[in-house]
Amino acid sequence: MSTNRGRSEYRQVADTIRTAIKQGDYARGTVLREEELAQSMGVDRSTINRAFRVLTADGLVRARRGKGTLVTFTPPIQRNATLRYSQAARERADGRGAFDAEVRALGFTPRSELTVSRVTPPANVAEILNVAADENSTVKRARRMYADDTAVQLADSYIPVAIAEGTALEADESGPGGIVSRFADLGLAQTRITESLNVRTPTPEEASFLDMTEDQRVYEITHTGWTADGQPVEVCVHVMPTHLWKLDYEWSADQN
Amino acid sequence: MSTNRGRSEYRQVADTIRTAIKQGDYARGTVLREEELAQSMGVDRSTINRAFRVLTADGLVRARRGKGTLVTFTPPIQRNATLRYSQAARERADGRGAFDAEVRALGFTPRSELTVSRVTPPANVAEILNVAADENSTVKRARRMYADDTAVQLADSYIPVAIAEGTALEADESGPGGIVSRFADLGLAQTRITESLNVRTPTPEEASFLDMTEDQRVYEITHTGWTADGQPVEVCVHVMPTHLWKLDYEWSADQN
DNA sequence: GAGTGGTCTAGACCACAGA
DNA sequence: CTGTGGTCTAGACCACTCG
Numbered sequence: 001m002s003t004n005r006g007r008s009e010y011r012q013v014a015d016t017i018r019t020a021i022k023q024g025d026y027a028r029g030t031v032l033r034e035e036e037l038a039q040s041m042g043v044d045r046s047t048i049n050r051a052f053r054v055l056t057a058d059g060l061v062r063a064r065r066g067k068g069t070l071v072t073f074t075p076p077i078q079r080n081a082t083l084r085y086s087q088a089a090r091e092r093a094d095g096r097g098a099f100d101a102e103v104r105a106l107g108f109t110p111r112s113e114l115t116v117s118r119v120t121p122p123a124n125v126a127e128i129l130n131v132a133a134d135e136n137s138t139v140k141r142a143r144r145m146y147a148d149d150t151a152v153q154l155a156d157s158y159i160p161v162a163i164a165e166g167t168a169l170e171a172d173e174s175g176p177g178g179i180v181s182r183f184a185d186l187g188l189a190q191t192r193i194t195e196s197l198n199v200r201t202p203t204p205e206e207a208s209f210l211d212m213t214e215d216q217r218v219y220e221i222t223h224t225g226w227t228a229d230g231q232p233v234e235v236c237v238h239v240m241p242t243h244l245w246k247l248d249y250e251w252s253a254d255q256n
Numbered sequence: 257m258s259t260n261r262g263r264s265e266y267r268q269v270a271d272t273i274r275t276a277i278k279q280g281d282y283a284r285g286t287v288l289r290e291e292e293l294a295q296s297m298g299v300d301r302s303t304i305n306r307a308f309r310v311l312t313a314d315g316l317v318r319a320r321r322g323k324g325t326l327v328t329f330t331p332p333i334q335r336n337a338t339l340r341y342s343q344a345a346r347e348r349a350d351g352r353g354a355f356d357a358e359v360r361a362l363g364f365t366p367r368s369e370l371t372v373s374r375v376t377p378p379a380n381v382a383e384i385l386n387v388a389a390d391e392n393s394t395v396k397r398a399r400r401m402y403a404d405d406t407a408v409q410l411a412d413s414y415i416p417v418a419i420a421e422g423t424a425l426e427a428d429e430s431g432p433g434g435i436v437s438r439f440a441d442l443g444l445a446q447t448r449i450t451e452s453l454n455v456r457t458p459t460p461e462e463a464s465f466l467d468m469t470e471d472q473r474v475y476e477i478t479h480t481g482w483t484a485d486g487q488p489v490e491v492c493v494h495v496m497p498t499h500l501w502k503l504d505y506e507w508s509a510d511q512n
Numbered sequence: 513g514a515g516t517g518g519t520c521t522a523g524a525c526c527a528c529a530g531a
Numbered sequence: 532c533t534g535t536g537g538t539c540t541a542g543a544c545c546a547c548t549c550g
Contacts (some may be wrong), residue, residue: 043539044540189509195504246452305536
């Protein structure tokens with residue numbers, strides 16, 4: 001491969017393959033082999049390996065030892081933060097959650113698993129909820145979400161035991177309208193929502209569950225629901241691969 | 257370096273240095289040298305180089321050819337999307353913008369440059385604003401933002417020429433309360449805001465301006481302001497390094 | 513056992529910074 | 532001219548997949 005305006009060979013290789021994937025020349029599921037590409041492009045295998053690392057970080061391919069490197073590019077799932085929690089959306093949802101609609105919109109089949117337990121919350125969650133961080137002071141509703149059997153999101157919701165104890169909030173099924181409706185049933189309707197968002201490297205555990213490498217990135221969204229009198233009743237920490245999601249927000253400019 | 261539960265050497269090296277930086281053992285500005293670390297840790301220089309690549313992606317260090325690798329870790333700047341556009345914030349601001357307050361909150365000195373021109377908007381912007389994409393159909397207000405002389409954000413705002421022509425919206429100074437107040441002066445108060453957010457690799461130009469490598473990531477935020485009668489009057493595209501920013505959103509649960 | 517990616521080393525050469 | 536990172540190659544060895 002010829003030299004080209006200071007752009008290194010592995011980046012040129014990555015650019016070439018990226019373009020091919022986006023144009024549809026390499027369809028999702030196509031298997032590429034490093035050695036073969038190395039020979040056809042006249043470079044060392046390590047150069048191809050490095051190019052694939054770049055493409056992997058962007059979520060375009062995924063290497064499998066012993067098998068080859070698969071093209072995995074998918075358009076992102078759209079998460080509308082505001083609609084998810086609106087009254088109207090809950091009435092519209094017919095018992096199906098927001099996640100369900102988001103995934104179906106792309107033609108995938110959604111699935112999610114829920115595990116409810118009592119746990120000691122992470123320090124930052126304990127601080128927001130104003131509960132002790134050193135006991136089983138919260139109910140944790142851990143959701144694991146999939147699209148066509150691919151894990152796409154982790155969402156761990158924490159509720160103070162003082163609120164959840166003996167209520168539907170500790171049940172394995174959230175019921176019609178979702179968990180937010182259960183809060184409303186208890187007279188703890190969430191009227192104000194805050195989300196704090198950052199991007200980071202996944203932990204090894206997250207990377208394993210979400211089938212990511214540590215070169216990829218996740219959104220970490222800390223979502224808090226507040227009642228009208230300013231009480232924080234639920235904190236949910238969402239972790240999702242950045243290459244799989246697009247986030248939408250919407251609000252009134254003069255509400256504050 | 258001994259083998260350790262399948263975690264590769266370069267990741268172990270990265271973990272070690274990451275911990276040292278976060279604990280404050282390597283202060284911001286410390287210069288590290290690959291060859292020196294390679295010898296002290298008993299590995300090849302390329303292994304250290306690869307470890308630094310990981311740390312660079314996280315924004316912890318930045319390599320400088322000919323000089324060494326500098327520790328650059330900084331706590332993130334907090335951007336509160338909702339407050340930026342509220343009436344209250346504009347009145348509080350004393351002529352200083354939201355960016356100004358966000359940067360000062362971290363002890364840095366903010367600075368920004370503004371260039372106003374007429375341009376053909378990007379296709380996605382043209383579509384939102386419902387203007388032609390093939391002429392100088394929009395006024396572009398290009399802001400370049402710095403914290404202590406480090407570039408931290410690019411924000412390109414687009415306004416239909418039909419709205420901006422001959423108004424303060426085409427001026428080089430946005431005036432008290434910022435550009436949003438000028439819209440209000442024209443009877444085009446923005447009452448609804450939408451933001452669509454994703455994460456991607458910076459373009460070579462963005463990487464150069466923001467002093468990033470292509471291993472790092474940027475947020476791309478497409479912000480739209482709408483009037484009460486549903487007219488889109490301004491689209492602003494923000495590009496900012498993910499390792500430098502934390503994003504906060506806030507809204508009423510039942511506004512929709 | 514053969515195929516394929518993940519990683520490490522050793523050596524080389526280039527580009528850029530700075531004296 | 533020297534120091535330092537960026538990249539490329541060649542070879543090696545390991546881990547995992549699949550027949």
